[in-house]
Amino acid sequence: MSYKGPDFDPPQTARRSPLRRPLTVALAALVPGALIGWGVYAAVGGGTDDTGGAVASSTSASSPATSPASASPGTTDDGKRPTGTSPSASEPGSKPAQPPASGPLAGKVVVIDPGHNPGNFKHPAEINRQVEIGPSSKECDTTGTATNAGWPEAEFTLDVAHRLRDLLRAQGATVKLTQDGDRPWGPCVDERARIGNEAHADAAISLHADGSAAGNRGFHVILPGSVHGGAADTRPIVGRSADLGERIAGNFVRATGSAPSNYVGGGTGLVTRTDLGGLNLSTVPKVFIECGNMRDSKDAALLTSGAWRQKAARGMSEGIVGFLRG
Template identity: 70%
Template sequence: MTVALAALVPGALLGWLVYEAVGGSGGSSGAVGPASPSVTSAASSTSGSSVRTAAPPATRSGSGSPDAKAPSRKPDAPAPTGSGPLKGKVVVIDPGHNPGNFQHAAEINRQVDIGTNRKECDTTGTSTNAGYTEARFTLDVAHRLRAILERQGATVKLTRDADGPAWGPCVDERARIGNTARADAAISIHADGAAEGDRGYHVILPGSVHAGAADTRPITGPSRDLGTRIAGTFLRVTGEPPSNYLGAGTGLVTRTDLGGLNLSTVPKVFIECGNMRDSKDAALLTSGAWRQKAAQGISEGIVSFLRRS
């Protein structure tokens, strides 16, 4: 989770200035600054979210029932064939975790090779204090994002969907799905589980890894480009501030301990859209209207990347 020192100071200033320019919508509980050491050391889970203990899925949606449903289609319905500006482009969306992981502890605790070492197949993810789960959030945003990108002609594949397996897939399989699809861009969607008062989004970039089955060297440059674009458009569209506990205000974090990034052979990033355990962020994450903004912000960064000269 290191970012080169030379990039941190100007990056932090830029992130904060951009945030101020858009009005600081829903501002953080304190000034954006360096990451808290205690939180930084904890943020090392397989999924990309901070280590956390999540409650089992609640029978209700939590602190904010969805006020708009994500676009959906029947499992056997063919993907739309678009003719827009993204025709011929392939995007893989990886909705973090799975609601069924809670009931499959043995399966998701199985160790898999991520190149640098071995880690759990997957984790349960986190939830708001009222029980709205990260797995449910990520799939909702993924559906919204898919609909936006398909309208522009992209071919979109999800690593999991509501009609899929009851748990997983494992992080190595999530990476493999993007690789097999030869995706032009891939993104893993998450929400964090840090302490109250820690809020904001951050985009996780793959660091340079060349060990075992992992070799990210060909994708670190394009992935940073993809992630930087997404960070900028996510901020502009949602008004969510850059994380005040990771990334020193840049909204960007580099990591080498995530199998979903280490094993990718295509440009790929993770996004932590906010902190589910912070009351201000939770109010946004449980809003269907805000989740639509999140999908729009992510899509604009992806489109910018795919249409770059």
């Protein structure tokens, strides 16, 4: 998501508190090995300096060879149909019924929130109206950002949501999406939180990609800070959300080879914020993840690669599985 517009103000400076410890719990066990592996990988020509091992080094944001926006139907680099085409019932872009629960996550509910909506730009009046997010208010939603070549963040988040959904369902979890390209706009940020609350989700994650300046690279996971006001009271979920976020961050490094953000989070890959309605109004453990910066050509080359998006989904899935299994 871009830091311009509602729910996307510039992140607060990383604050040291018991809730914003560096990667010390689950992440402490995950990140050192992952970052060492990433460093060795980068030193021999891989890593985030080119393609993270997922895209050929000639890939660029201006002409993403594997981007769903530019590929022919059925020709993405991992064999998955690009978002926006008409999938069959067996393809990841379809909406299959939830299979009978079996596996280690049977009985667990995960809510995936694909950030923004591809149709938001057609509904400025609706997405610009104010909604309460606790002690303050913000616009309902934004259009999100896009690569320099024009591939929208909203398409990216839906694609990753489908991949993550399939991986979690394979573990036996019941998975619900806040939207699946099945509505003309929205939902608003307050409704996104409410969907997770009403599902009594055991974990919830909101998927995004950033729209920061070129040269700003890497991912970061946004944790809810302590908010108590209006309809918001995050105090019961702050600790559990931090655990969820740390596990996701550590597994994301390991699965993708991507480094934590070099512009927020102080190198931890974790940022705490109190201005996001989707977190403020949540009553279940929830985090946001910014998977990379769509406005940086090197990050965009990763984000537009189907193979890399599958790795990203796997890293998130493994973090969520670890959190839910304790």
